[in-house]
Each structure stands twice: as structure tokens, then as C-alpha cells.
Amino acid sequence: MNFKKFVRRYGLRLGAMTLGVVLIVTVSAQFLNGRAGVISDTAGIVKSPVQSAVSVVVDWFESLYGYIYEYDKLVAENETLKTQLAEAQEEARQGAEAREENVKLREALNLQQKHSDFTLEMARIVNWNSSNWSSSFTISKGETSGLQVGMPVVTEAGELVGEISELGDTWANVATLIDVSTNVGVLVGEAGNAAMAIGDFALMQDGYSKIYHLTEGTSLLEGDTVLTSGQGGAYPQGLVVGTIENVLTEAGGQMPYGVLKPSCDLDSLSQIFIITAFNVVE
Amino acid sequence: MYLDIIDLDKLRRSILYALMLIAVMAVQELILSRISIFGVRAMIMPLFPIAVGMLQGGAWGMVFGLLCGILCDAMFSETLVLFTIVMPALGFAATAAERFLVTKRLTAYFAVGAAGLFATALAQALRVFVLYDGELLPMLRVAVLQTAYSLPFIFAMYFPCRALAERSLD
Numbered sequence: 039m040n041f042k043k044f045v046r047r048y049g050l051r052l053g054a055m056t057l058g059v060v061l062i063v064t065v066s067a068q069f070l071n072g073r074a075g076v077i078s079d080t081a082g083i084v085k086s087p088v089q090s091a092v093s094v095v096v097d098w099f100e101s102l103y104g105y106i107y108e109y110d111k112l113v114a115e116n117e118t119l120k121t122q123l124a125e126a127q128e129e130a131r132q133g134a135e136a137r138e139e140n141v142k143l144r145e146a147l148n149l150q151q152k153h154s155d156f157t158l159e160m161a162r163i164v165n166w167n168s169s170n171w172s173s174s175f176t177i178s179k180g181e182t183s184g185l186q187v188g189m190p191v192v193t194e195a196g197e198l199v200g201e202i203s204e205l206g207d208t209w210a211n212v213a214t215l216i217d218v219s220t221n222v223g224v225l226v227g228e229a230g231n232a233a234m235a236i237g238d239f240a241l242m243q244d245g246y247s248k249i250y251h252l253t254e255g256t257s258l259l260e261g262d263t264v265l266t267s268g269q270g271g272a273y274p275q276g277l278v279v280g281t282i283e284n285v286l287t288e289a290g291g292q293m294p295y296g297v298l299k300p301s302c303d304l305d306s307l308s309q310i311f312i313i314t315a316f317n318v319v320e
Numbered sequence: 321m322y323l324d325i326i327d328l329d330k331l332r333r334s335i336l337y338a339l340m341l342i343a344v345m346a347v348q349e350l351i352l353s354r355i356s357i358f359g360v361r362a363m364i365m366p367l368f369p370i371a372v373g374m375l376q377g378g379a380w381g382m383v384f385g386l387l388c389g390i391l392c393d394a395m396f397s398e399t400l401v402l403f404t405i406v407m408p409a410l411g412f413a414a415t416a417a418e419r420f421l422v423t424k425r426l427t428a429y430f431a432v433g434a435a436g437l438f439a440t441a442l443a444q445a446l447r448v449f450v451l452y453d454g455e456l457l458p459m460l461r462v463a464v465l466q467t468a469y470s471l472p473f474i475f476a477m478y479f480p481c482r483a484l485a486e487r488s489l490d
Contacts, residue, residue, distance in 0.1 A: 169355030170360050170462050171444045172398040204397050211397045218452040239454035243359045243462070291430075 061236045069282055142309055145194035147313075152196070153274065157315035163308055164209065173217040173242055174200070177310065180208045190266075190273045190313045197302040198222070198266060198277045199310055212310070215279065215300045216247045219303055223260065224249065224279055226296070231256035235279055246283065249296035256268055258296040270275040274316040336484055337372060337384055344368050345391060352388050362469035367433050369407045373414035374429055375485035375490070376400055381411025399447065403444040406443050408438045412427040426478055433474045437467040 143160075147301035150156055161177040179185060188206050191199040203219065213219050220237035231253050239247040249264065262282040268275025284297040344364060352362045355430035369388050373381020389407030393399050414432050422428035448454040 108474065166353070167397060168361055169396045169398060169444075170363070171468055172396075173446055174397060176397075206430060213398075218448055218454065226370035237452065239448050267490060 084202070088102050100164065100248055139309070142194040146311055149192075149194060149196045153276070153316070155315075155317040156274065156313050159185065159312045159314050161210075161310060161312060163310065167193070167211070168277045171239075172219070173237075174203060174211050175212050175307075177212055177312075178208075179312070180206045180210050182207050184314055185210050185312055186277075186314075188272060190277070192277060192313060193302045193307070193310060196272070196277055197300070197301075198279045199302050199304070199307065201272070202312065214244045214304055215302075216245060216304070218242060220247060220271060221267045222279065224264045225267045226256070226258060226264050226282070227262035229256070230265075231294075232269070233264075235264065241297060245300070247280070247298040247300065249298050250293075252294070258294060260285060262296075264298060268318070271318040274313060333376075333484065334344060337376075337380070338387075340480060341368055341384065341388060341391070342486075345395070349395060358465060360465040360469065362473065363437070363440065363466050364470045364473040364477070365403070366407065366410055366436045367470070367473060368481075369411035370414040370433050370436045371477050371481035373411035374432060374461065375420045375424055375481050378412055378415035378419075380413060381415050382408045383411075385409070385411030399444070402443060403440075406440055410439065423483070426475070429478050430471075430474050433477070434467065434471060437470045438463065441466045 098172050146158060150158060154194070159179060161179040161183075163175050164178050165176045167176070168172040177191075185202060185205060187202050187205050188201045191201060193199060198215055200212045200214040200217065200220065202210050203213040203217075215222070215235065216237060218237040218239050220235065222235040224233050224235045226249060227233065233249050233256075234251040234254070236248050236250050238246075241248055249258065252258065260282055264279040264281065266273040266275060266277040266279060278301045280298045280300040282296040283299040285294060286297065287294050344367075348364055352364065355361065356410040361456040364394065365388055369381055369385030372384045385408035386404065392403035392407065393401060396403070415438065417432050418424060418428070445454070446461050448459060449456070
């Protein structure tokens, strides 16, 4: 049988059946009011799990594709964010350093206002001397900045740190208050009794110095404040040296001496001020 | 022609010893200066001229001791010429010890090195004692601790110096 005969034989029946089904579905849809008909419902029941399975597989492929395609983008974005974070952290660090320096400079200004005769030169501590037999450090300024050997060195709060012991063109060594070579004229306590702050090797190991050569008839008390006397012209008058931590006697038991605790915290120093000029007390 | 009059072995050996000295200085200044136990730091510089003197000979020990001493006096600002005198003396004494008393072995170097370290510490203490009237017991304590902390570095100094001394560099 050829195609024309087949269509002529079965076509009418097929057309009538199709038309009938369409009419039935249309009419029944009007009555069902949105609810799926039996055929649709059955088709849906069969179709739904297949669609779910296909959807899962497609999603998986999509995520894999996204992972492969967008990985490089994510790596690049990560690097950019890391760089931005590092820059932000660096800015924060610089801001903290600037704030700290600002505080020190304000205190130095306060010092300058209290002692208007002082001329101050600021310097940074470059390196601490690694010897076990002295206490000194190197600073970032030298002769070209107008420094001279013997100039006193203080903190921004006016606490005595030491004096310049050695000088180069662009560097200088500062022997601290507890160094064995230290010799400072001081006034002790409220009465202002004259004495000497002298470096002592044994006390230097513990971060202390010695108050010695007391004026006859004077006494030391724990907690007494020690200030520079200004006598001799080596140091200005009134710089805070430290406090008396303890009062002891020499090995022979005759001479009392004080254990001086420096006011400045030598371990935390990073920046100091050199007094390049001041009025000498006569 | 000019190369014939230069002893290349000595020249190369000198350069290598100089580089070793710089390395020892770097360790002393950059690392050991920041490590303090009971307030005392190690001081390993004397071990270098002692090693060179014992393993290479008196002239080498003295010359590199002099170089080491000059550098130490520059590093430790409180001493003017102390190490410039002490270090060559240690180099020479190490050679004399090797020639007449001991061998070139590690145990001998340990003994001579320990003695050299303690002698250096005592020389530093002598300066404080003479110039600043320091008390003996605290200075002795620091000298002993400084020597003790430096002893472990004897091994690190001995083997490279011995390897260089025994090797021909022609």
C-alpha cells in the first residue's frame, strides 16, 4: 500500500479522532477550572520525576562549568583584595606611628614651654650596644646636626636618659644613666640635698644606678625624687632623674648610698631628644 | 706573568677567612646581641682568631686577630683598643698552644677556645674594674656567664675553619 492510499484509508479516521479529543479536552477544561485533566495529570506524574532528574544533572554541570570558568576570576579577585588589605594595614600602621610621634612631639613642646631656654634636637635610636659591660645606644644624628660630646639626652617628658659619649658625622653614641661611666650632679628629696648619681656595674645589670657622695648630715629616704642639680654646667637644672628605690650601706657598713631607679623606661625608648643648648645655673 | 708572583692559595684562603669573619660578626651583632639570658649575652668573636691561629698558623692567627680586634672595637663603642690588643694575642697564643701543648683536635680547640673566651671576658672586666671601680663578684659572674653562653659556638667555628685549613685552594 502506498502513502496516498494509506492516508485516504486511515486519514479520515485519524482526523476525526483528533478532533474529538480536542473537543473533549477543551470542554472538560472549561468545567475543571484550572485543575489538570486526567491525561494531563497522568502526563505530569510521569514527567515530573524525569524533569527533576534532568534538572539535577544540568545544575551539576552548570556548577562545574562555573567553577572551572570563574576560578581564575576568583583567584585574581582574591589577589586584588589581599593587596588592598595589605595597603590598608600599612596605612593603619603609619597612622598609629604618626599618632605616637604626635603625642611625643606634643609632650616635647610641653617640655619646651616649661624650659623655654632649652634647644632640643630629636633623634631615633638606631641600635643598642650589645656589650655586657656597658649600657649605651646609637642614635641617628651626629656632628652635622650640631651635636657635641657631653650633651644631655632626655625623653619627651624631660626625664634624663644619659649623655652623648661618642660622636660621628651622622651618628652618636649615648651612654645611659645606668652606664658605669655616668656621673651626674643631683638634688635629692624635698630638701634638695646635693649628691652624685654614679653608674655601678652590679646595679647596672638590674637597670639601676647609685646615689652617692651625700652632703654631710643629710639622709636618703625611699621614694625620694632625684633631679639634676645643674651644677657644673653639664646638665640643666631640674631634669627628672629617678626615684630612690632602696637605701643601703657600703660593704664596710659606714657609707650609705641610694639605689636609684631611673624615671625613663630604657627598654621602651625609640625616640629621644638632645638638649643642644640651655641656660647654665651659676 | 703577574699571577706567578701572587700566591693564589693564600689569596683565596684570605678571602674565605675574611668572609667567615664577616659571617661571625653578623651572627654576633644581629642575632646574639638580641638574646640575653639573666641579662648576659654571648660573645663569640674571640673564637675566630683562636680557630685560625690553631688550625692555620701563628701569622694567620695574628693578622686575622688584628682584623677581628679592630672590628670589635668599632662594634663595642666603650672599648678604644682593648680588642685590637687582645684578639691578635689570642691568635698567637692559640698557635703556641697548638705547637707546644695540644693537638688540632676538637677537644683541644674546645679547651683553648674556652680559655680564650674567659680571658676576653676578664679583659673587658679589667677595664671596668680599673676605670670605674667595679665590684669583683658581679663582674666575675658576668664573665663566667658570657663564657658559658659562647661555648656551644665552638663547634660551629671549628669545623669550617678546619675544612678550610686542610684544603688546598690552588
